Amino acid sequence: xxxxxxxxxxxxxxxxxxHFESLSAQKEASSLGMWxxxxxxxxxxxxxxTAYVVYRxxxxxxxxxxxxxxxxxxxxxxxxxxxxxxxxxxxAVWAASRGKKNLIVLFLAxxxxxxxxxxxxxxxxxxxxxxxxxxxxxxxxxxxGLPRQSEMFFSLYFCMTGLHALHMIIGIGLLAxxxxxxxxxxxxxxxxxxxxxxxxxxxxxxxxxxFLFPLLYLLGRHTL
Amino acid sequence: xxxNGSHGHPTPGAYVGIFTALMLLTALTVWAAxxxxxxxxxxxxxxxxxxxxxxxxxxxxxxxxSPRLTGIVVTASVLWLAILIVITASDYxxxxxxxxxxx
Numbered sequence: 001x002x003x004x005x006x007x008x009x010x011x012x013x014x015x016x017x018x019h020f021e022s023l024s025a026q027k028e029a030s031s032l033g034m035w036x037x038x039x040x041x042x043x044x045x046x047x048x049x050t051a052y053v054v055y056r057x058x059x060x061x062x063x064x065x066x067x068x069x070x071x072x073x074x075x076x077x078x079x080x081x082x083x084x085x086x087x088x089x090x091x092a093v094w095a096a097s098r099g100k101k102n103l104i105v106l107f108l109a110x111x112x113x114x115x116x117x118x119x120x121x122x123x124x125x126x127x128x129x130x131x132x133x134x135x136x137x138x139x140x141x142x143x144x145g146l147p148r149q150s151e152m153f154f155s156l157y158f159c160m161t162g163l164h165a166l167h168m169i170i171g172i173g174l175l176a177x178x179x180x181x182x183x184x185x186x187x188x189x190x191x192x193x194x195x196x197x198x199x200x201x202x203x204x205x206x207x208x209x210x211f212l213f214p215l216l217y218l219l220g221r222h223t224l
Numbered sequence: 225x226x227x228n229g230s231h232g233h234p235t236p237g238a239y240v241g242i243f244t245a246l247m248l249l250t251a252l253t254v255w256a257a258x259x260x261x262x263x264x265x266x267x268x269x270x271x272x273x274x275x276x277x278x279x280x281x282x283x284x285x286x287x288x289x290s291p292r293l294t295g296i297v298v299t300a301s302v303l304w305l306a307i308l309i310v311i312t313a314s315d316y317x318x319x320x321x322x323x324x325x326x327x
Contacts, residue, residue: 028291035294039301046305053309054316072254079250087243090284091236203284207277213250214269218257222265 015191027193034197038204045208048160052215055156059149064220066153069134069143071125075217078121079209085114086206093199096182096192104182104195111202112175115168122165129154157216164212167205174198234283242283249276 020026056063092107133141136155142148178198181187187195234242253272261268282288287298 031290032294032297035297039297039304042301042305043308046308049305050309050312053313057313057317076250076254080247083243083246083250086246086280086284087239090234090239094233094236094239097233200285203280206284207280210276210280211270211273214253214257214273218253218269219266221257222260 023190027196030193030197031200034200038200041204045160045163048156048163049211049215052156052160055149055152056219059147059152062147062149063153064223065146066134066143066150066157067217067219068221069132070157070217071128072217072221074121074125075213078118079213081114081118081121082206082209085111085118086203088114089199089202093192093196096187096195097189099187099189099192101182101185101187104187104192105179108175108179108182108195112172112179115172115175115202119165119168119172122161126158129158160212160216164205164208167208171198171202171205174201233286233289238283242279246276246279249279 015026016023017026020029088107088110092104092111095103095107129135132143133139134143134154136151136158140151140154143150175198178195181194249272253269256268256272257265259265281298287294
């Protein structure tokens with residue numbers, strides 16, 4: 001069956017898949033599918049947050065002490081960088097809905113750059129942890145004055161921030177793909193769904209960090 | 225509430241406003257972490273994080289301007305997460321309440 005036969009009220013549009021009535025129906029389906037994927041992501045990270053709840057409630061002193069060994073300035077800086085990248089992502093989606101090609105590329109590139117800065121800071125933080133023997137495993141040395149269970153805090157720190165960083169790396173790959181598409185003029189007023197979907201993903205990864213920052217970096221700061 | 229297209233979506237100025245609010249809330253959560261709030265340090269930190277997450281979801285992710293079905297999907301995810309955490313906690317966090325061998 002030809003696409004033209006299903007063009008509907010929108011007329012013949014190359015972006016419109018033949019099994020959708022209209023572009024708006026197609027966009028709603030994409031959006032709902034992306035949100036359902038994000039639900040699975042909530043539970044993916046949720047398993048780790050649950051482990052965090054269990055271990056922290058049983059090892060309060062170890063978690064508060066070990067949290068103080070994280071660099072609060074780098075953590076807060078990265079939080080600001082990620083929030084700024086969410087702003088540029090939101091502006092990229094806005095520019096895409098207006099079909100402003102140069103602005104789409106500019107905002108997507110800014111988001112990609114900020115995401116890279118975040119990962120760069122994470123590399124600095126991780127390497128400091130390796131130098132100080134605070135990475136769980138055979139080379140772990142229990143920090144002075146802290147309970148043995150502080151190793152559990154660092155296990156969760158590396159699992160949670162590591163999974164988050166993996167999502168950032170995937171997001172940066174998606175942004176690079178979008179920039180290439182945008183430069184070819186693939187996004188117009190009528191069709192910019194990929195930009196919107198990657199935007200949803202990027203903001204979700206930002207929300208995960210919004211919870212990770214206080215739960216990992218800010219424990220027991222008032223006890224110093 | 226608008227269901228379609230770009231109509232009713234926030235303007236760039238509104239996005240910058242939300243960004244400013246998110247930065248202020250980040251500063252607030254860092255400040256609050258250094259205050260002696262007793263058992264309230266973590267609840268305050270989580271409340272601020274939830275407020276920030278809501279701003280991102282409702283405005284940046286256009287949840288406020290999306291069909292109701294999307295809202296139901298998101299609410300379901302929060303419910304399932306709550307079930308996961310609450311039922312797990314009802315076991316692990318209450319073991320010390322009873323003098324049972326092997327807890």
